[in-house]
Amino acid sequence: MQEPPLLLLLYLLLQRRAGPQGDMAGRWDEAQRAAWLRQYYTQRQKRLMTLLIARRRRTSCYFYPRAWPSIRNADWWERVVMKEFRPQDWLEKFRMSKETFFYVCNQLRPGLAHHGAHFHSTLPLEKRVAVALWHLATNVEYQTISPLFGVGPATVQTCVREVSYAVVLLLKPLYLRLPNEKELENMVRIFRARWGFPHCIGALDSLHIPINPPLRLSADYCNGQGWHSILTQATVDGLGQFWDVSTAFPGSMENSAVLESSSLWVLAKEGRLCPNPPKHFMGKAQKYVLLGDATYPLQDWILKPYQEDEKLTQRQLQFNYRLKRAHSVIENAFLRLKARWQILLKCDDCSLELLPTLVLACCILHNVCEAHDNPFNEEWLEGTEPTELPKPCQPAPASMEDGRAEQVRELMCQYFETCGEG
Structure with a gap:
């Protein structure tokens, strides 16, 4: 009659001994599960990074916070960018120093503050500017940038549009305007000291920006090289x-036609590109000049090289x-512009309606970076000159040539023969 109680006691004793082990095993399983989850999400984030890098358009145009792959996207801006970014990180990711970035944000605040209600409460003005600069700098799709900042593609598009408009509205009067006397x-x-060319206020050229064929007027945007572009004239x-800067001309237009349609042509004809009366050069009153290439007409305010197929004198x-050496300043400027942005x-991803604003914004931001002495990374230049897209080049028509301009060019030849150095 004692066996059942004894068996019961033995059973209860075994259960008591097994209890802590079971609890410990349970806790061990929970710890293992937590470790597995951490590893899973870390690997998931790494796979996302790999996917984003694989989708980038060019080898040098995409940047991702490699040192922090396990940080959630929603926290990346607050916990990494704002607290842990080094000076080089700011330069690589946003193409400008941290000081310049916040300077730009403060300048844009009057134009962007009233748009705050359109965004989620966790998207401050600085983050909106960062999203826009990231897109301008990397040229990756809205869908690719979206997970980086923890926002939707539509929000990325809105940031790019509104920040670009604000840059043109508020920074253009400061950084892209007609100089005073x-x-x-x-x-x-400066031009004479750095480039050895006298009486000169600038170099003139154009930039073809590739675009997808538009649904309407596709032929107008197809340039002489057979690819679609918009044309930007800059000095x-x-x-x-x-x-x-005059921009958003159809790619089929020639440089001479763009010049004649631009505000620069009007300013020159109104005499607003030089003092009144003009300053003296080589003993004669002479307008300041711009330097162009063979695609521009020879004017008393635009000089271009002599035709190479002619039998030129030593002075010519x-x-x-x-002229070509001095004109390279705008060629270098275009390279740096495209490398930065x-x-x-x-x-x-950009509509034709937004393109003029976007191009102007990039030119203005280029000036901001240059004026604030932000370093330029030469590695950004990789891939900025696709060999499959040669620059269209059509000489200016003779009907646009100014007969008096030959005297100006001859005057320059005399200067280089008698006074020039280098």
Whole structure:
């Protein structure tokens, strides 16, 4: 009659001993599960990073916070960018220093503050500017940028549009405007000191920006090389900073036709590109000049090289050399512009209506970076000149040539023969 109680006691004793082990095993399983989940989400984030890198358009145009793959996207801006980014990180990700970034944000605040109600409460003005700069710098799709900042693709598109408009509205009067008379004189000194070309206030050229064929007027945007583009005409000073930009012309237009349709042509004809009366050069009153290539007409305010197929004198060859060397300042400026803001390498996500604002915003931001002495990474230049998209080039028609301009070019030849150095 004692066996059942004894068996019961033994059973209860075994259960008591097994209890802590069972609890421990349960806790061990929970710890294992938590470790597995951490590993799973870390690997998931790494796979997302790999996918994003694989989808980038070019080898040098995409950046991701490699050192923090396990940080959730929603926290990346607050916990990583704002607290842990080093100076080089700001430069690589946003193409400008941290100080310049917050300067731009403060300048844009009056134009962007009233849009705050359109965004989620966790998307501050600085984050909106960061989203827009990331797109302009990398040229990746809205859908790719979206998970990086923890926002939707539509929000990325809105950030790009509204920040671009704000840049043009608020920064253009400061960084992209017609110089006054004193500033023009300073530009002449800089051009002469840096490039050895006298009486010059800038270099003139155009930039073809590839686009997808538009649904309407597709033939108008197909340039002479057979690819679709919009055309931007720009003028830079001796430091490579833009001071006149006319953009969004159809790619089929020639440089001479764009010039005649631009505000620069009107300013020159009104005499607003030089003092009144003009300053003296080589003993004669002479307008300040711009330097162009063979696609522009020879004017008393635009100089271009002598045709190479002609039998040129030594002084004419010297003039061509000097002009081409000085004209390279705008070629370098275009390269730096596209390297910083690689959206200009191919505008896919942007509508034709937004393109003029976007191009202007990139030119203005280029000037901001240059004026604030932000470093330029030469590695950004990789891939900025696709060999399959050569620049269209059509000489200016003879009907646009100004007969008096030949005297100006001859005057320059005399200067280089008697006074020029280098």
